[in-house]
Amino acid sequence: MAPNNLKPTGTLFENDEDVPAENIPVTEYKKTVKSHLSWPMIIVYAYFHIVAVYGIYLIFTSAKILTSLSVVVLYELGILGITAGVHRLWAHRAYKAKWQLRLLLTILQTLAFQDPIIDWARDHRVHHKFNETDADPYNARRGFFFSHIGWMFFRKHPEVKAKGKGIDFSDLYADPFLRYQKKYYYYLMTIVCFVLPTYMPMYLWNETFYNSFTINILRYILTLNSTLAVNSVAHRWGSKPYDKSLNPSENLTMSLLTLGEGWHNYHHAFPWDYKTAELGKYSTNLTTAFIDLMAKIGWAYDLKSTSDEMIKKRVQRTGDGSHELWGWGDKDQSKEEMNEAVIKHAKEQ
Ligand SMILES: [Zn+2]
Numbered sequence: 052m053a054p055n056n057l058k059p060t061g062t063l064f065e066n067d068e069d070v071p072a073e074n075i076p077v078t079e080y081k082k083t084v085k086s087h088l089s090w091p092m093i094i095v096y097a098y099f100h101i102v103a104v105y106g107i108y109l110i111f112t113s114a115k116i117l118t119s120l121s122v123v124v125l126y127e128l129g130i131l132g133i134t135a136g137v138h139r140l141w142a143h144r145a146y147k148a149k150w151q152l153r154l155l156l157t158i159l160q161t162l163a164f165q166d167p168i169i170d171w172a173r174d175h176r177v178h179h180k181f182n183e184t185d186a187d188p189y190n191a192r193r194g195f196f197f198s199h200i201g202w203m204f205f206r207k208h209p210e211v212k213a214k215g216k217g218i219d220f221s222d223l224y225a226d227p228f229l230r231y232q233k234k235y236y237y238y239l240m241t242i243v244c245f246v247l248p249t250y251m252p253m254y255l256w257n258e259t260f261y262n263s264f265t266i267n268i269l270r271y272i273l274t275l276n277s278t279l280a281v282n283s284v285a286h287r288w289g290s291k292p293y294d295k296s297l298n299p300s301e302n303l304t305m306s307l308l309t310l311g312e313g314w315h316n317y318h319h320a321f322p323w324d325y326k327t328a329e330l331g332k333y334s335t336n337l338t339t340a341f342i343d344l345m346a347k348i349g350w351a352y353d354l355k356s357t358s359d360e361m362i363k364k365r366v367q368r369t370g371d372g373s374h375e376l377w378g379w380g381d382k383d384q385s386k387e388e389m390n391e392a393v394i395k396h397a398k399e400q
């Protein structure tokens with residue numbers, strides 16, 4: 052039987068106000084890890100996933116086409132709230148934003164229901180700082196399932212809070228939008244993530260409540276799983292051109308699903324870069340296109356990036372050799388490629 056202070060709290064991402072995890076010895080945590088499971092959370096999310104699967108069926112059988120299209124639009128908007136908002140702006144401070152953009156991104160992040168920006172950004176900073184150790188909230192070394200969604204159902208490892216204490220979060224609490232969002236989170240989230248997206252299709256194009264409600268749950272679960280897959284899939288599969296000692300990898304599929312967040316080896320090597328990728332091609336990184344657009348109208352500024360020289364040095368020092376070549380004589384260029392090129396030239400003469 053676990054002591055009382057080891058009981059899971061049942062919140063999605065544990066808050067600071069919860070029982071302080073650092074009081075639990077690590078050995079105690081390991082011994083009783085299974086008793087840290089939050090069954091209410093498991094039941095709620097199992098229910099959401101079953102409803103989401105049924106939502107797919109409804110899309111093909113009885114939903115109006117506009118309802119299906121609204122899933123795509125709201126999915127992308129929710130993802131943008133995560134990527135441009137809580138991830139690049141607030142967790143990494145990769146750029147600055149005027150109040151208009153901060154307000155917009157706060158609303159979009161609420162649409163995605165992944166807990167308040169302050170909590171999300173706090174956990175994410177700890178994830179980067181202590182990547183794939185016990186102090187990483189989504190520690191990928193605890194297995195694929197844990198790093199994907201399992202971590203939401205367990206009490207946090209004591210190391211997360213113990214080590215996380217050394218990280219500065221004061222800037223997050225200094226933003227009034229974030230304080231307000233955290234204070235009224237459960238009201239705001241219920242309205243923005245569930246009530247409005249269910250009500251709008253009923254009001255605007257006479258969708259049934261049943262279809263609208265079910266398909267909105269599908270939209271939420273898709274957004275959630277895409278975001279979670281950055282911690283699981285992109286920490287497991289892909290190349291490591293920037294730092295082969297890191298498990299985070301370059302993953303095109305994840306980039307397409309998350310508007311550019313799958314370039315995860317680069318992102319862990321240079322977490323301050325607002326592009327979260329070296330090249331920032333808009334086709335696989337629509338979040339960068341969005342931030343650039345916001346910079347054009349003056350809502351985003353002080354965009355931080357990485358110099359070509361710094362990237363080149365890092366690739367040469369720690370890359371796995373899969374990086375695109377810099378040009379002739381790059382250390383990653385194979386002898387074969389060099390010979391081929393010379394021979395071709397000689398033949399043409
Ligand atoms: Zn990050």
Ligand SMILES: [Zn+2]
Binds near residue numbers: 178282286
């Ligand atoms: Zn990561």
